[in-house]
Every structure is written in C-alpha cells, then in structure tokens.
Amino acid sequence: MIQDFHRVLSAYWQQFLFLLPKLLIAIVLLVAAVSIANRVSTLLGGRLRRRSHDPLLPNFLAQLSKWAMVLLGLMVALNILGFTGVVGSLIGAAGVSAFIVGFAFKDIAENFLAGVILAFNRPFHINDTVQIKDLIGHVEGLNLRTTLMRTFDGKHIFLPNSMVLKEPLINYTRDGNLRQDFLVSVELGPDVTPDVAINLILQYLRTISDIQQAPREPYVNLEKATPTTADLRVYFWADSEDYRRGVLQLKSRIMQEVKQELLGAGLGVPGLGQ
Known part of the structure; x- marks a missing residue:
C-alpha cells in the first residue's frame, strides 16, 4: 500500500513539474492582463471624460472594458494550461452557459443589463x-x-x-427649471379683497432675482374663499441646478418674506403652508 501511495504521489509530482512552466506562464499572463486592463480602463475613461461633459457613460464603459479584458486574459490562461475543451465549451455552448449563468446569477445579470441600459439611455x-x-x-x-x-x-x-x-x-434637475408652490391664507376686510392680496404678492415676487420671470412668470391662484379669509396658491419657477439650496431653501425664504410683505401692508396672515 505504501508503495502504491508513493507511486501515485510520484506520478502527480511529475505531472506538476510538467505543468509548472505552463502554470507560471498562465499566472504571468493573467497578472499582465489585469494590469493592462486597469491601464487601458484608466486611459479610455480619461479620453472619454475629456470628450464628454457627463462622466456617467465614460466611467461605465471604462469598467466594462476592464472586465472584458480580464475575462479574455483568463480564457487565454486556461488555454495555455491545456483546458482548451473548457474554453471551447464556454464559447461553443454559449446558449447553454448563458442559461445556466443567467439562472444561477439572475440578479447579477439583471443588474448588469440594467446598468448598460441606464448608461446609454441616461435618465x-x-x-x-x-x-x-x-x-x-x-x-x-x-x-x-x-x-x-x-x-x-x-x-x-x-x-x-x-x-x-x-x-x-x-x-428634479434635468432641464434646470422647477416650479414650486405654497399656500397662504389672507384675512379679508372691507378694503382687502383677494385681488388686493394677489397684486401685493405678485409685485413682491417680481422683485426677487432668484425667481424666474418671463416666459415663466410667477402667478397666484385663488383656491378657496370664505367671508373672512382667502386661500391663495403662489406659484413660481426656480433654477433647479442645486435642488436643495437653489429650490428648497429659496421656497422657504419666499414663504417667510411673502408673509412679512403682507403683514407690512396691514393684511392678516392666519395661515401659511405647503
């Protein structure tokens, strides 16, 4: 039994020594493929980014090219090691392989294809x-x-x-313009009608440089009226390049200043909201 075990180990050792040069070449080739893939990906991404104002697609294509070159290097390394049948099976049985891989890694394949669509469609x-x-x-x-x-x-x-x-x-920021609105309640009186409050609000809005004017002029609609109050919906357009600062903070400021403008004109403002 010991002799048989020694004979098997010797056979495996001889096979390993025979395969060692090919193994070293395959490892060197695979390392070189990864290094070249990283280098090409960096160069390709840089060139594409210089020609495009949006880095989204260049970054995605750079990643895609990197992994494609790594996969190519892996297939060549397998071929050097003598796994020609494996490489041939991967290429020749692409349909079956795609089905198996797609079934086993459904989420990964689905997210990859979705990423390709998003990169080119660019919503x-x-x-x-x-x-x-x-x-x-x-x-x-x-x-x-x-x-x-x-x-x-x-x-x-x-x-x-x-x-x-x-x-x-x-x-919110694709075309650079976004309309905002808020509701303000105004107390009515003998000399205070909804039109008076609307005109006061519009006069103030036309003085704000951060609010877009023609052709997107601000406007005010009467939403609800009672014998004592009127609910006015104020609409204005803003630059949405920076949604949080350019729109949300502007809206907050406009709401407070409209209230102060109405109070300063002697109008009661019982309510202010979205």
Missing part, C-alpha cells in the same frame, strides 16, 4: 437630484451592478440597477 447625469420610490438625493455614480445616490443628510445608498430601471424615476 440622469452625475449630481442630478432624483427620487426613486421614497428615496431622494444626488446621483454620484453608476457601476456594473449598482447606482450610488447620496441623500441630503449625507447617507450613501447603493441601489440595484434593475430597481432604478424598473421604478418610476423623478429627475
């Missing part, structure tokens, strides 16, 4: 403010599996690409 750009379900924040990146979003309170959320593709997506 958002880097730093756009978007809302997906109840999540809202700035888009910071897109990779092969996830979309990175940073919320206004500083949290980083990694969303599966398939979710981003399937769910309704609201882009």
Whole structure:
C-alpha cells in the first residue's frame, strides 16, 4: 500500500513539474492582463471624460472594458494550461452557459443589463437630484451592478440597477427649471379683497432675482374663499441646478418674506403652508 501511495504521489509530482512552466506562464499572463486592463480602463475613461461633459457613460464603459479584458486574459490562461475543451465549451455552448449563468446569477445579470441600459439611455447625469420610490438625493455614480445616490443628510445608498430601471424615476434637475408652490391664507376686510392680496404678492415676487420671470412668470391662484379669509396658491419657477439650496431653501425664504410683505401692508396672515 505504501508503495502504491508513493507511486501515485510520484506520478502527480511529475505531472506538476510538467505543468509548472505552463502554470507560471498562465499566472504571468493573467497578472499582465489585469494590469493592462486597469491601464487601458484608466486611459479610455480619461479620453472619454475629456470628450464628454457627463462622466456617467465614460466611467461605465471604462469598467466594462476592464472586465472584458480580464475575462479574455483568463480564457487565454486556461488555454495555455491545456483546458482548451473548457474554453471551447464556454464559447461553443454559449446558449447553454448563458442559461445556466443567467439562472444561477439572475440578479447579477439583471443588474448588469440594467446598468448598460441606464448608461446609454441616461435618465440622469452625475449630481442630478432624483427620487426613486421614497428615496431622494444626488446621483454620484453608476457601476456594473449598482447606482450610488447620496441623500441630503449625507447617507450613501447603493441601489440595484434593475430597481432604478424598473421604478418610476423623478429627475428634479434635468432641464434646470422647477416650479414650486405654497399656500397662504389672507384675512379679508372691507378694503382687502383677494385681488388686493394677489397684486401685493405678485409685485413682491417680481422683485426677487432668484425667481424666474418671463416666459415663466410667477402667478397666484385663488383656491378657496370664505367671508373672512382667502386661500391663495403662489406659484413660481426656480433654477433647479442645486435642488436643495437653489429650490428648497429659496421656497422657504419666499414663504417667510411673502408673509412679512403682507403683514407690512396691514393684511392678516392666519395661515401659511405647503
């Protein structure tokens, strides 16, 4: 038994020595392929970013090219080691392999394909403010599996690409313009009608440089009136490049200043809200 065991070990050792040069070449080739893939990915990403104002697609294509070159290097390394049949099976049985891989790694494949669609369709750009379900924040990146979003309170959320593709997506900053509105209640009197309050509000809004004017002029609608009060809905357009500061903080400031403007004109303001 000891002789048989020694003979088996000797046979395996001889096979290992015979395979060792090929193994070393394959390892060197694979390391070189990874190094070249990283280098090419960096160069390709840099060239694409210089030609595009939006880094979203260049970053995604750079990642895609990197992994494609690594996969090619792995297949060549397997071929050097004598696993020609394995490589041939991977290429020749692509349909069966795709089915097996797709079934076993359904979520990974789904997120990858969704990432490709998002990269080319581009429903958002880097730093756009978007809302997906109840999540809202700035888009910071897109990779092969996830979309990175940073919320206004500083949290980083990694969303599966398939979710981003399937769910309704609201882009607040795509065209740079966003309409905001709020409700203000005004007390009526013998000399105070809804038209008087509306004119006061519009006169004030036309003096605010941060509010867009023609062709997107601010306007005020009468939503509800009682014998003593009138509910006025105030609408204005703002630059949405920075949604949180350019829109939300502007809206808060306008609400307070409209109230002070009405109070300064002697009008009662019992209510102010969204």
